[in-house]
Amino acid sequence: MYAYDDFDADFVRARVAEFREQVNRRIDGSLTEDEFKPLRLKNGLYLQLHAYMLRVAIPYGTLNSRQMRQLAMIAERWDKGYGHFTTRQNVQFNWPKLKDVPDILDALADVEMHAIQTSGNCIRNVTADHFAGAAADEIEDPRPTAELLRQWSTDHPEFQYLPRKFKIAITGSPNDRAVTKAHDIGLRMVRNEAGEPGYEVIVGGGLGRTPMIGKTVRDFLPKADLLPYLEAILRVYNLAGRRDNKYKARIKILVHETGTEEIRAMIEEAFAEQKALFQAPPADLVARIEAAFAPPDFDNTQSLAFDRAQADDPVFRSFVETNVTEHRNPAYGIVSVSLKPVGGTPGDATADQMRVLADLAERYGHDELRVSHEQNIILPHVRKADIPAVHAELKKAGLATANIGLISDIIACPGMDYCALATARSIPIAQEIATHFDALKLERDIGPMKIKISGCINACGHHHVGHIGILGLDKAGVENYQITLGGDSTETATIGERTGPGFAAEDLIPAIEAIVETYLDLRHTADETFLDAYRRLGARPFKDAIYHEHRDNARAA
Amino acid sequence: MARQTHPQIVTANDLFEGDVIYLTASGDWSRDHGDAAVAHDGEEAERLLGIANAQPGRIVGAYLADVTIGPDGRPQPVHFREAFRTRGPSNYFHGKQAEA
Ligand code: SF4
Numbered sequence: 134m135y136a137y138d139d140f141d142a143d144f145v146r147a148r149v150a151e152f153r154e155q156v157n158r159r160i161d162g163s164l165t166e167d168e169f170k171p172l173r174l175k176n177g178l179y180l181q182l183h184a185y186m187l188r189v190a191i192p193y194g195t196l197n198s199r200q201m202r203q204l205a206m207i208a209e210r211w212d213k214g215y216g217h218f219t220t221r222q223n224v225q226f227n228w229p230k231l232k233d234v235p236d237i238l239d240a241l242a243d244v245e246m247h248a249i250q251t252s253g254n255c256i257r258n259v260t261a262d263h264f265a266g267a268a269a270d271e272i273e274d275p276r277p278t279a280e281l282l283r284q285w286s287t288d289h290p291e292f293q294y295l296p297r298k299f300k301i302a303i304t305g306s307p308n309d310r311a312v313t314k315a316h317d318i319g320l321r322m323v324r325n326e327a328g329e330p331g332y333e334v335i336v337g338g339g340l341g342r343t344p345m346i347g348k349t350v351r352d353f354l355p356k357a358d359l360l361p362y363l364e365a366i367l368r369v370y371n372l373a374g375r376r377d378n379k380y381k382a383r384i385k386i387l388v389h390e391t392g393t394e395e396i397r398a399m400i401e402e403a404f405a406e407q408k409a410l411f412q413a414p415p416a417d418l419v420a421r422i423e424a425a426f427a428p429p430d431f432d433n434t435q436s437l438a439f440d441r442a443q444a445d446d447p448v449f450r451s452f453v454e455t456n457v458t459e460h461r462n463p464a465y466g467i468v469s470v471s472l473k474p475v476g477g478t479p480g481d482a483t484a485d486q487m488r489v490l491a492d493l494a495e496r497y498g499h500d501e502l503r504v505s506h507e508q509n510i511i512l513p514h515v516r517k518a519d520i521p522a523v524h525a526e527l528k529k530a531g532l533a534t535a536n537i538g539l540i541s542d543i544i545a546c547p548g549m550d551y552c553a554l555a556t557a558r559s560i561p562i563a564q565e566i567a568t569h570f571d572a573l574k575l576e577r578d579i580g581p582m583k584i585k586i587s588g589c590i591n592a593c594g595h596h597h598v599g600h601i602g603i604l605g606l607d608k609a610g611v612e613n614y615q616i617t618l619g620g621d622s623t624e625t626a627t628i629g630e631r632t633g634p635g636f637a638a639e640d641l642i643p644a645i646e647a648i649v650e651t652y653l654d655l656r657h658t659a660d661e662t663f664l665d666a667y668r669r670l671g672a673r674p675f676k677d678a679i680y681h682e683h684r685d686n687a688r689a690a
Numbered sequence: 691m692a693r694q695t696h697p698q699i700v701t702a703n704d705l706f707e708g709d710v711i712y713l714t715a716s717g718d719w720s721r722d723h724g725d726a727a728v729a730h731d732g733e734e735a736e737r738l739l740g741i742a743n744a745q746p747g748r749i750v751g752a753y754l755a756d757v758t759i760g761p762d763g764r765p766q767p768v769h770f771r772e773a774f775r776t777r778g779p780s781n782y783f784h785g786k787q788a789e790a
Contacts, residue, residue: 160706162747180750182771183778183785185708213784228785231706478781549771550779558774560781610769 134197134501135280135425137245144288145242148249152176153235160232177248178234181553187226187234188251189241193261193279193303194222194504194511196246198491201502203244205487211237216487217551218472218480220544220593221300222260222504223251227551249287254295256286256367262304262311263505266426267467267513269459273322273330275305277423278359281414284422285360292367296374296382299367300339307624312506314338314347314626315598317384318366321624323353331355336366336396337388340592344628345385348393350400358404361411365403369396429499429514433464436518451577452524452535460513466520468498468512469505470527471534471542475571476564479545480508489530497523506595507544509537540575540582540649541567544595548588548605549612555588557605557612562586562641569642570649579649581662583622598622600664601648602629603641614641618648618675619667632676647678696756698735699726699765700742701775702749709786710775711749717741719749721786723776724764728757 137145152172159169173179177188189204196204204224208216211233212226219225229237241247250257259279266274282301286292292299303320304311313319319335332354338347354362366384373391375381388396443450458467470490473479482490490510494502497519503511515523527533536542543566546552548559563586570576585599589606596602602617613635620629636644649663651674656666667675700713701723711719712726720726729735735754742752755772757765767773778785 165746166705166750180703180708182775183708183710184703227779228708231708549774550781555771558780560779564781607771612770 134195135192135276135422138421142242142245145245145247145249146239148176148247149235149238149242152238156231156235171253173234174252175249176234176238177251178229178231179252179553181227181547181551182549182555183551184228185231185234186551187229187237187248188219189224189226189246189248190251190258191223191246191504192283193259193265193276194263194506195261195265195276196502196504197500198495198502200244200246201487201491201494203240203246205484205491207237207240208487209484215481215483217478217547218482218504218508218510220506220508220546220595221251221258222263222506223258224504225547227547252298253293254297254299255293256282256289256295256299256301259283259286260300260302260311260316260506262306262309263503263507263511264310264458264467264513265305265503266428267460267465268306268308268310269461270308271306271461272324273305274426275303275311275320275322276426277419278320278322278332278356279303280422280425281360281419282363284418285363285414291364292371295367295371296376297379299370299384301363309622309624309626310505312595312598312622312626314624315340315344315595315622316347317370318363319347320359325353329355332359334362334366336400337385337393338626339383339385340595340597341383342380342590343383343386343389344592344597345389346626346628347385348388348396350393350397357413358408360414361407362400362404364411365400365407368403368407369399373399429501431462431465431514432516433462434516434518435464436516439466439517439520442521442524446521448535449521449524452533453520455535455537455539457520462514464517465514466517468515468520468523469537470510470512470532471536472509472532473536473542473563473567474531474534475536475541475567477567478560479543479563482510486530486532489526489532493523493526507542509542536576538581538583539577540570540579540584543567543584543586544599545586546588546594548586548594552588554591555605556590556607557588557614559586559588559594559603559605562603562605562614562638565642566645569646573646575649575653578659579653579663580659581664582649583620584645585620595622596620597628598626599629600667601645604635606635608635612638614638616641616644616648616679618672619664621664630672632672633680644679648675651675651678696758696768697765698729698738698754699723699757700729700735700738700752701726701755701772702742702752705748705750713738713742713752723767723772724762726757726765728759728765729754
C-alpha cells in the first residue's frame with residue numbers, strides 16, 4: 134500500500150489546520166454561510182437532510198487495518214456508531230457535528246487519510262477495480278497508476294475549478310469491475326501487439342440526468358504518455374466545457390455535442406503541446422509508488438482445509454460459491470464481504486464490524502482491505518486454508534451473507550433517508566426487495582442479478598447500469614419508482630431502457646417479481662443470465678408482464 | 691411569488707449540530723415540528739423567514755414549508771420530504787425519532 138511521504142503528511146495537516154480556522158470563523162460569525170459553504174465542501178463536509186455528512190476519501194478503495202480501525206473509532210466517538218461505504222469507494226459519516234469535524238480530519242490524518250476533493254468541481258477520488266493486485270484475470274495492477282493520478286490531481290492548480298466534478302476510474306483487467314465506461318475518463322490497462330503496457334482511454338461516460346457510455350479516444354496510449362494525455366483532456370474540457378448550464382457541464386455533454394472525432398482531434402492537438410512541455414514524473418517517485426504495490430509475500434503452503442470445509446459445510450460452500458473469487462495465486466482466494474444483510478442498509482457497517490474486518494485483514498489478509506463500488510468490503514488476499522476461519526468470524530459479526538452478485542446484493546444510494554437532493558427513498562426499497570426474495574428462496578435460482586437504486590436523477594446508485602434499475606421520483610408529493618431494464622456496468626456497458634410509467638412504492642415489489650418470474654419462465658436454461666435473456670428477448674415480455682398484470686397500478690410517468 | 695395554497699412554517703438546519711429545526715412564534719428554534727409558528731398568508735410567511743434569516747450565526751438554509759393544521763391545532767407537514775425531516779431516516783430507529 135502507498136504510504137505518505139513528508140510532503141503528503143505536511144500537506145494534509147496544513148489543510149486540516151486551515152479548515153479548523155475556517156470552522157472557528159464560521160462559528161464566531163466572521164464567515165457567512167455563503168462564504169463558508171465552498172470551504173467546507175472542499176473538505177468533504179456537506180449539510181444533508183438531517184445532519185452534516187462528512188465524505189472521506191478512500192483512494193481507489195484501498196485501506197489497511199489501522200485505517201479501518203480509525204474509521205471505527207471515528208464512527209463511535211463522533212458519529213452514531215456506523216459508517217456508510219459508497220459507490221465511489223469512499224466512506225461517509227452521517228452525523229458529525231460541525232465543531233468536531235476538524236478533530237475528525239486530524240484523526241484521519243493520523244492514519245494518512247483525508248476528505249480532500251471528495252466534493253467540488255475538481256478531479257475526485259480516483260476509483261479502481263476492487264480486486265486490483267489480486268484478480269486472476271488481471272493484466273496489471275491498476276493501483277500504481279491510480280496513485281500517480283491521485284498525486285497529480287490533488288490540488289492541481291489548473292483543475293480546481295472545472296465546469297463540474299470530474300471522475301476517473303481505472304481497471305487492470307479485461308473484465309471491467311470499475312465501471313470505466315460510465316466515468317468522465319475510464320482507463321483500461323491493455324498491451325499492444327509488441328506486448329508493451331498502456332491504456333485504452335475512454336472519455337465522456339457518465340450517469341445522472343443524461344446517461345452516456347464513454348467513447349474510446351485512444352485504443353493504446355503508452356504508459357509514459359498518461360499524464361500529458363490526461364492534462365490534454367482536462368484542458369480541452371476546462372476550456373470548452375459548458376459553464377452556462379450545470380446540467381450540461383459534464384464532459385459527456387461536450388463529447389456528445391462536439392462529436393467523438395472532433396474531440397479526439399482537439400485532445401490530440403492539446404496533447405502534442407502538452408507532451409513537449411511536460412516533465413515526466415521523477416523515476417524514483419514512480420519506482421516508490423510501484424514498490425508500494427508490490428504483491429505481498431504469498432504463503433503457498435498447500436492445505437486441504439478449504440476443500441474439506443466445502444465438503445462438510447453447505448453454508449460455507451454457498452459462501453464460497455458467491456463470495457470467493459479466483460485469486461492470481463491458486464493457494465489464495467479473494468473474499469468479498471457483503472454489506473447487504475437481508476433487510477439491512479446497503480453499504481453500512483457498524484464500528485464493531487469495521488474492527489472485525491480490520492482484525493481479519495491483519496490476521497489473514499496481508500493487512501489489506503478494499504471498498505467496492507458495489508458497497509461491499511473485500512479481503513483481497515486470503516489463503517484458501519484460512520477462508521473457513523474467516524467465514525466463521527464473519528458469521529459471528531453478522532457479515533457472512535452469501536449473496537455477492539445475487540438479487541439482494543443491491544446498490545442503493547442514501548436516498549431521502551439522508552440525502553438533501555433526493556426525490557424519494559432508496560434504502561427501504563432495497564430492504565424490501567431483499568426481504569421479499571429471501572422469503573421466496575429464489576435468489577440462487579435467479580443467479581447473477583444486479584439491482585441498483587437511486588433516490589434521484591443524479592444516479593449515485595448507478596441505476597442506469599443495473600440489470601434492473603430503479604429511480605425514485607416525486608410524483609405530486611408521493612414517492613414513485615421508475616424501472617429500467619438491461620443496464621450493464623461491465624466491459625459490455627449498456628444504459629438500461631425505461632420500461633414505461635413508474636410505480637408507487639407498494640406496487641414496485643410486485644412489478645420486480647413479475648420481471649423476475651418472466652425471466653425464470655423464458656430463459657433457455659438455468660445458465661442463461663437475466664441480462665443475456667433480456668438481450669435476447671428485448672423489453673417486450675417484461676413490459677407486458679409488469680404493465681398487463683399491474684396496469685391498474687402503474688402511475689402515469 | 692408562487693400562489694400560496696397552504697399555511698407555511700419556517701424550517702432550517704442548526705448550524706452547530708446540523709439537525710432539522712423550526713422557527714417558533716417567539717423567534718426561537720425548536721426541534722419539534724409541532725412547535726413551529728404558522729403563517730397563514732404570504733406576508734406573514736415572509737416576515738417569519740426574515741426573522742430566521744436574521745440569525746445566520748445559528749442556522750443554515752432557512753426556507754418555507756407547507757403545512758396543514760392538525761386536529762390538535764398544531765402544524766403537520768404536507769410533503770413527504772418534510773415528514774421525513776420531522777423524524778429522521780427510516781432505515782434505523784435513530785436521528786430525531788430516537789431522541790424525542
Ligand atoms: S442519487 Fe440523488 S438521492 Fe441518491 S445519493 Fe445521489 S444525489 Fe442523493
